[in-house]
Amino acid sequence: MKLTEEQVVEAVGTISLKQLRVWVSRGWIVPAQGEDGPVFDEMDVARTRLLCQLRQDMNVNEDAVPVVLSLLDQIYGLRREMRAMMEAICEQPEHVQLRIRDVYLARTERKFGTE
């Protein structure tokens, strides 16, 4: 899906063209660059919608948005690395997997004191 600025405004429904441009200029949304201006995909639209909800529904103020976004981007980055790591572990022989699991359990129990 390739959308222009106007189509994003239409799809999201709760943002003005001016606002969208401000967010893009701040780097909160990073559309691809086309010959006739920015081109957005579904992920950019979903991110714009999330930004609208943060600002309007949850009343997160302008200055806090980059903080929230930076934390979110880190969480998704860490999730991706963790998933890749787990997939790498799952491709190991079973005894290696069990060993990693045991060591992991032992470490986390010691650190957090869970039973």
Place this chain on the structure above:
Amino acid sequence: MNEDLYQVLGVSRDATQEEIRKAYRKRAKELHPDLHPGDKDAERQFQELSAAYAILGDPEKRARYDRGEIDATGAERPQYRFYRQYADADQAGRYTSTAGFGDFEDISDLFSELFGRRSAAGGRAGIRIRGQDRRYQLEIDFLDAVNGAQRRLTLPDGATLDVTIPAGVEDGTVLRLKGKGSPGFNGGPPGDALIEISVRPHPVFRRKGNDIEIDLPLTLYEAVLGAKVEVPTISGRVSLTVPKGSTTGKVLRLRGKGVKPARGSAGDQHVMIKVALPETIDPELEAFMKQWGEKHPYDPRKELRRASS
């Protein structure tokens, strides 16, 4: 879906609009699924919450709900996909950062290096960081995609980027121009330019892998008697001999007249015959067909009859 919208928001039935708004904001902050990636329950609860607020947050709809004119699902907003579904599926990690692993080298040099390599930005002093990739979108004509082309992208800052489109590029291909992205930090290498190609459809040619398909309309007499006709190909017009008795659906093959990719062998052009009657059926044709049909009946629908019996 919970029946009682007031319960979903956790307010009493006589709550003021302001109280409802506050309750919604509080719950939304707790539940927004993009703030809880991987928590399936949060998504369902947030949707219930949004649906409840869509009704109770609007005094007019709330009054109708109170009067029982609309039910709890009365004004449910259309479903949309949450950001987290894209963020979790995005292998390229366009927005994500793994800078959070930067201080793991005390555990394992081997792994901390792996984690840190895709850090988007930021980072600590003295560390060389690769610049971000920049994404571009380029729409090109069908024939440019097939035959290759040179294009120049003008960037918002006035700079230009020359792009060589290799012959045979397909819709959705992403070209990577090494080192043409954002500059690096502290002497790190620059990122890449990623150019996503979309190909405009052609009114005549259709692409199936490296083969090209085209419809070729024939007159009734050309189809019956055979003919020599001119056919467009992606590399110019060629003369094609249509054999006697070429009916609709017959496919003629022009070897090597398909896409010639930079690597691999060229495809073919498939010419699909379509018999076209004249725009008006004159009395002569009508009389001839009547006479001919009576003498030479034939059954092109044998297959159909077998299928339905």
